[in-house]
Amino acid sequence: MTLKTNQLSIIMLGASGAVGTETLNALLQNKTIQQLTLLGRKAIPDLTEDFVHQHTISISE
Amino acid sequence: MYTNTPSASVSDPSTYQSYLQGHTTAICTLGVGEPSKMSKEEFVKIDKLAVLDFARECKKAGVKHFELLASVDINSKSMSFYLRTKGELVEELKALHFERLSIFQPSMILTPNNRYGLSQAIVLRVWPLLKPLLGGRLRKYRGIPVSILGQAMAKNISIEAEGYEILQWDEFYAIANQ
Numbered sequence: 498m499t500l501k502t503n504q505l506s507i508i509m510l511g512a513s514g515a516v517g518t519e520t521l522n523a524l525l526q527n528k529t530i531q532q533l534t535l536l537g538r539k540a541i542p543d544l545t546e547d548f549v550h551q552h553t554i555s556i557s558e
Numbered sequence: 559m560y561t562n563t564p565s566a567s568v569s570d571p572s573t574y575q576s577y578l579q580g581h582t583t584a585i586c587t588l589g590v591g592e593p594s595k596m597s598k599e600e601f602v603k604i605d606k607l608a609v610l611d612f613a614r615e616c617k618k619a620g621v622k623h624f625e626l627l628a629s630v631d632i633n634s635k636s637m638s639f640y641l642r643t644k645g646e647l648v649e650e651l652k653a654l655h656f657e658r659l660s661i662f663q664p665s666m667i668l669t670p671n672n673r674y675g676l677s678q679a680i681v682l683r684v685w686p687l688l689k690p691l692l693g694g695r696l697r698k699y700r701g702i703p704v705s706i707l708g709q710a711m712a713k714n715i716s717i718e719a720e721g722y723e724i725l726q727w728d729e730f731y732a733i734a735n736q
Contacts, residue, residue, distance in 0.1 A: 498736060499718040507715065508581040508621070510568075510612050511588035515669050516627055519708020520587060529716060534577055536566075552577055555567040556588075556604060 504531040510554075513537040525549075568608040571615045578619035583715050586612060587627040598639060606647045613651055623658040625711055626651065630663040630698050630726060652722060659722045660714055664730070666701040698726040709734035 507524065511517045512535045524533060525546060535541065535551045544551065566573040568588070578584075590596045590604050613624055626648070634645035648661055666685045685701040692700045710730040717733070725733070 500716050501718055505583055505715060506581045507583050507585060508578055508616065509585040509587070510609075511586060511627075514587055514589065515704050516667065516707055516711070517587040519705050520585060520711040521708075523709045523712030527712065527716065532581070534581065536574060536577060550577075552566060552574070554574055555569075556608075 501529065503529070505529050506532040508534045508536070510536045513539050513541055568604070568612065571611045575615045575619070578615055578621070581616070581619065581621055583623040583625070584613070584616040584621045585625045585711060585715070587711070588612070589627065601640070602643055606643050609647060610650055613654055613656075617654045617656065622656065623660070623715065624651065624654075624656045625660040625662065625714065627662050627664075627707075627711065630665045632661075632663065658720045661722075661724050662707070662711060662730075663698070663724055663726050664702045664707055665699040665727070667704050667707060668701045669704045697728060700727045702727055702730055706730050706734045 505527070507530055509517065509521070509524075512521045517537070518541075521535070521541070524530060531548060533546075533549045535549065536554045537551070538553065538556050540551055540553060568574075586609055588604065588609055590601055596604075609626070613626075616624060628644050628648060629641065632641050632644035632648060634642060634649050636642040636645055651659055651661075666681060668682060668686065689700050707730055710725065710733040713733050713736060714725070
């Protein structure tokens with residue numbers, strides 16, 4: 498496997514679910530991520546990283 | 559940084575499309591959680607239509623790589639409503655022609671906590687015991703710890719590749735352990 502060396506910019510939908518939470522925890526360890534935007538039903542607490550932006554989004558009507 | 563935008567809705571892409579600009583990669587783990595407790599209409603609305611809307615907006619915004627949490631055995635011609643709906647979704651995602659499309663296909667996702675009551679509690683206890691029986695072509699049905707699946711989805715974005723890829727149990731461990 499060849500790994501990318503360029504900076505990544507990630508948009509994620511569903512970060513507050515069980516799999517999303519684990520994915521997010523792993524993403525936060527990735528030093529090549531320049532920007533991480535989260536769209537989720539609820540805000541995820543204790544995210545202090547400068548490169549993370551959160552927006553709440555309604556899933557139901 | 560947290561922005562409370564209560565008017566944003568997955569049902570209306572115009573309410574969130576401005577957030578997508580400038581991203582190279584999208585990860586979608588959206589789902590209803592427990593499909594058997596939802597109406598078919600609600601399931602389709604969230605797990606298929608909302609995801610497809612999100613993917614279309616990502617494509618328009620210039621996203622190159624799209625990752626989706628799906629399920630093993632999804633097929634647009636399946637007799638199972640759940641598997642057929644997810645299969646139809648993937649066919650539509652393929653038609654969007656992302657430079658790279660990664661479809662994660664876990665079987666039973668093993669979580670530390672029981673989220674859905676007695677039936678899931680039983681499944682979470684029994685499924686790991688089936689592992690020795692699930693060899694060869696059945697390996698894809700092995701239960702996957704949610705932490706391994708999450709690591710695989712996160713680390714896969716850093717791997718150089720292009721085109722359409724399906725990832726199952728063996729790939730989850732290969733990527734998570736790199």
